[in-house]
Amino acid sequence: MKARAFNYVRASTVVEALKAFEDAQDDASYIAGGQSLVPTLALRLQAPELLIDIAHIPALRGIELQGDWLRIGALTRHFEVLSDPLIRLHAPLYSEAAPHVAHPAIRNKGTLGGSISHADPASEFPAMTLALGAELEIAGRDGIRRVPADDFFVDLFQTAIEPGELLVAIHVPVVRSGHRWAFHELARRRGDFALVGCGILAEFSGDVVEHVCIAFFSVGSTPLRARQAEEALIGKKLDQVAIAAAQAIVGDDLNPPEDEHTPPAMKRHLARVLLGRLLGEIARQDV
Amino acid sequence: MSDLVNVTMTVNGTEVSHSIAPRITLADFLRQTLELTGTHTGCEMGVCGACLVILDGRVVHSCLTYAVQASGAAIETVEGLSERTAIADLQEAFHQRNALQCGFCTPGMLMTAHALLSQPGVPTREEIRDALSGNYCRCTGYEAIVDAIAKVARDRDAGVIAQASEEVGAWAC
Ligand SMILES: Cc1cc2nc3c(=O)[nH]c(=O)nc-3n(C[C@H](O)[C@H](O)[C@H](O)COP(=O)(O)OP(=O)(O)OC[C@H]3O[C@@H](n4cnc5c(N)ncnc54)[C@H](O)[C@@H]3O)c2cc1C
Numbered sequence: 001m002k003a004r005a006f007n008y009v010r011a012s013t014v015v016e017a018l019k020a021f022e023d024a025q026d027d028a029s030y031i032a033g034g035q036s037l038v039p040t041l042a043l044r045l046q047a048p049e050l051l052i053d054i055a056h057i058p059a060l061r062g063i064e065l066q067g068d069w070l071r072i073g074a075l076t077r078h079f080e081v082l083s084d085p086l087i088r089l090h091a092p093l094y095s096e097a098a099p100h101v102a103h104p105a106i107r108n109k110g111t112l113g114g115s116i117s118h119a120d121p122a123s124e125f126p127a128m129t130l131a132l133g134a135e136l137e138i139a140g141r142d143g144i145r146r147v148p149a150d151d152f153f154v155d156l157f158q159t160a161i162e163p164g165e166l167l168v169a170i171h172v173p174v175v176r177s178g179h180r181w182a183f184h185e186l187a188r189r190r191g192d193f194a195l196v197g198c199g200i201l202a203e204f205s206g207d208v209v210e211h212v213c214i215a216f217f218s219v220g221s222t223p224l225r226a227r228q229a230e231e232a233l234i235g236k237k238l239d240q241v242a243i244a245a246a247q248a249i250v251g252d253d254l255n256p257p258e259d260e261h262t263p264p265a266m267k268r269h270l271a272r273v274l275l276g277r278l279l280g281e282i283a284r285q286d287v
Numbered sequence: 288m289s290d291l292v293n294v295t296m297t298v299n300g301t302e303v304s305h306s307i308a309p310r311i312t313l314a315d316f317l318r319q320t321l322e323l324t325g326t327h328t329g330c331e332m333g334v335c336g337a338c339l340v341i342l343d344g345r346v347v348h349s350c351l352t353y354a355v356q357a358s359g360a361a362i363e364t365v366e367g368l369s370e371r372t373a374i375a376d377l378q379e380a381f382h383q384r385n386a387l388q389c390g391f392c393t394p395g396m397l398m399t400a401h402a403l404l405s406q407p408g409v410p411t412r413e414e415i416r417d418a419l420s421g422n423y424c425r426c427t428g429y430e431a432i433v434d435a436i437a438k439v440a441r442d443r444d445a446g447v448i449a450q451a452s453e454e455v456g457a458w459a460c
């Protein structure tokens with residue numbers, strides 16, 4: 001199917017984009033890479049009057065270390081996430097997830113900000129945003145605000161971004177010594193959305209888990225943290241007993257929807273397997 | 288109805304300018320307005336890979352881009368690659384290895400192969416399969432396609448080595 005007719009403007013600044021949205025009385029959509037939006041419009045799941053192209057706004061670009069935070073511009077494309085040395089060094093879960101996001105040609109156009117704004121519960125980057133404890137910089141009529149990832153993913157395809165607001169950048173607290181991480185997903189074919197996926201960032205004090213963030217995707221209406229599994233690990237050595245305790249409880253953390261191909265019981269099982277593998281991998285990593 | 292917009296871009300080295308509706312995809316613009324029908328449309332939602340083109344040096348789906356978004360960009364289609372003989376060896380290898388039957392998927396396969404082989408090094412079969420993960424073929428099967436690409440990867444590498452040793456040889460004289 002083809003998209004319904006719409007008008008198009010190309011914004012060159014954040015202010016211009018916000019103004020265009022306001023002038024269109026909210027009957028507008030921002031377009032970044034278009035890799036989720038174009039199919040949505042072709043299927044007529046959305047039919048805005050106006051498309052505001054934000055792909056040429058310089059303020060949404062760039063990857064820069066700012067003290068203890070890495071600022072990643074919303075327009076950073078998936079292939080840049082895959083290869084950028086600053087991201088690899090300071091926000092490595094994004095780099096680990098990137099090869100699993102779609103196919104090469106989609107990675108050439110899709111943006112990190114677009115993926116996070118779209119907030120598909122099966123997407124890798126939104127979940128890694130949770131795992132990394134990132135903050136989202138959002139611009140709106142009243143200026144700029146920063147929302148922690150834990151408060152950002154509200155519901156299915158719904159985030160803290162209000163209509164007309166723009167995600168400007170993702171701010172990631174840089175990983176430090178003592179941090180260990182792992183990422184993995186289970187998918188039927190390469191490039192497909194995952195059946196279940198997970199990223200973990202753990203902070204150790206010696207061999208004791210001081211802090212841990214376990215973020216799952218494809219197991220609920222948003223990417224989500226396995227809080228009970230996290231609690232089962234805090235203050236413990238990451239041995240077989242601790243891993244088994246986290247695995248025993250993780251099913252309760254998840255909320256997979258009914259699905260005839262991958263029923264909730266199967267997703268919970270896969271999540272337990274995945275968690276065991278990832279924690280085992282982290283336990284084996286040298287400090 | 289929407290307002291028409293003026294779109295100017297370079298396609299296969301030639302500047303083109305047209306007034307079009309913003310909802311026209313780059314795929315439809317290339318095929319219908321410019322009559323460059325080498326770019327195919329199958330699923331029109333980013334899944335099959337038949338519509339791949341090069342936009343400012345990177346392979347993208349022309350079905351997932353509105354032509355107006357590409358205004359100001361440089362586009363190369365399979366016709367462009369073919370005419371400047373950039374993929375002559377790939378085309379020959381596909382032919383020799385029977386890596387196409389109906390040929391519907393072939394332009395996209397060639398685009399992906401071209402992008403992959405433009406990177407340094409010789410890709411493994413695993414890497415070739417990975418690169419092709421977004422290209423569907425409904426009749427030939429993938430084995431012959433991977434074979435053809437693997438052959439060109441090896442031949443190009445051998446060519447580079449032969450050329451390098453020739454240069455070293457010439458320098459030594
Ligand atoms: C065949 C196929 C397979 C895919 N497989 C995967 C996969 O395995 N994993 C995965 O994670 N994704 C996958 N994707 C989706 C892909 O990663 C998209 O690129 C990404 O989800 C959206 O990024 P975009 O820049 O293209 O956003 P767009 O499509 O331009 O926008 C998406 C939505 O976000 C909004 N938006 C975009 N940028 C901003 C911003 N800065 N501020 C506010 N709102 C904004 C838009 O208004 C729109 O509503 C796949 C897509 C396709 C077509």
Ligand code: FES
Nearest residue numbers: 329330331336350
């Ligand atoms: S037509 Fe573009 S991917 Fe199928």
Ligand code: FES
Nearest residue numbers: 388390392424425
């Ligand atoms: S040759 Fe027919 S689809 Fe590939």
